[in-house]
Amino acid sequence: MAGRVDGKVAVVTGGASGLGAESARRLAREGAAVVVTDLAEEAGRAVADEIVAAGGRAAFMAQDVTEEARWTEVVDTTLQRFGRLDVLVNSAGIGEGGQPILEATLDAWRRTIGINLEGTFLGVKAVAPTMAAAGRGSIINLSSILGKVGMPGTAAYCASKGGVLMLTKAVALELAPLGVRVNSVHPGFIETPMVLNTFRRSENENEMRDNIVSRHAMGRLGVPREIADAIVFLASDESSFMTGAEMVVDGGYTAA
Template sequence: MSTAKEKLAGKVALVTGAASGIGEASARKLSAEGAALVLSDINEAGAAAVASELVAAGGKAISSQHDVRQPQDWERVLAITIENFGGLDILVNNAGIAADNTELMKLELDQWHKVTSINLDGVFLGMRYAGPALEQRGGGSVINISSILGKVGFPGAAAYCASKGGVSLLTKSAALEWAPLNIRVNSVHPGFVETPLVIEALQNDDDGVAVRELLVAAHPLGRLGQAQEIANAVAFLASDESSFMTGSELVIDGGYTAQ
């Protein structure tokens, strides 16, 4: 009988934004299932710390500083991936930033660009530069982390919603283009998850406690999500268990969008 660890044995995965939150949880899950990991993040020290823990636990992992807005960073990280592990099978485009709760009529263009350049351009660049490496391996899996706010609106989050909605349709377009290459491309749409990003946003809000209570109440399951719950979905999409899925939106939101 196969063990969970064998599901991704021999596979190489690159996870962006892997220093914390969903990225870190996804890297740990993929490593536990046998994949060799490249952990990238703007926070180089954080990514390195997670990679060291994975290696200490018997896994294969390296880390790199990575600004997903920069094509040259993508070229460098992919070169490191191929140099160390021989290729790439799985790309998890996870790096992102939260909305800053600015009303649309007060939103400045530089604020808009800051969010969209990371959340959307970063995903485009990831696929643009990692695509050839995946094709060279005879196929693979791309998992783009979107959001429920790529499916429904939210006040004060115009740039964030636009960026995550863009990720959803970018995913579908790539899935159609790359199906003949045996590269599957799917998006994951988490509800509000207790990550450092969400916690910091709530802490910076003058009514953070009240906002948290409202967010919890908006999820029919009566709580926020956990990063590990999203990581489980990432591992599923990375594995052959999802071999007939491409262009799909995997919603993990405690019932938020069912209402």
């Protein structure tokens, strides 16, 4: 049976954990070759090894998404190794350092904006020439429901994710005539290390979990597969008429 992304080559940042790791696995299962990148080398390599052991094609590259020069190496190595580059999933991100505005520091703000927003900008910028020259490509940026609605104590995160939303739309308009699609994904709260660690760090873990769960109309958190499936759809030609779109996958969080 043909895979949904057969023959495509994808780069997935933040591929060592959570949504990036699950997207890498599912893209590979649907026929793509996947370059997994992350700061976390051991865990990232393990995801690539797992894909290869399951019969897929994958490689790992250590990468800090905030370093522009490393992006060039990731693109060049991907082209050398797999011959083309069709999909970029910008999943690397941080959710730490949530601070009420009265206590917020510029350092924490810059760290969040630097990774979540500038890292995404650098990724888009790095792959765009290759994709435009080929006349095809799909860039998928992980924003969040918190790029669409606010939450107290998360100004930097919300600003970074709102920035990703608008970066996506502006670039989508520029690249549409060149055959390259750019879309953002807006997950609700999903059971990944990012979210589970946030619960753990809170004063009352169960109370915080119940509070967050209650904001989703479906009465539960999401699981990584539910976001990875949306990402496979956006990576595939099934979504060939979608660009500049905000794909919300949030169990009804923002429906209210």
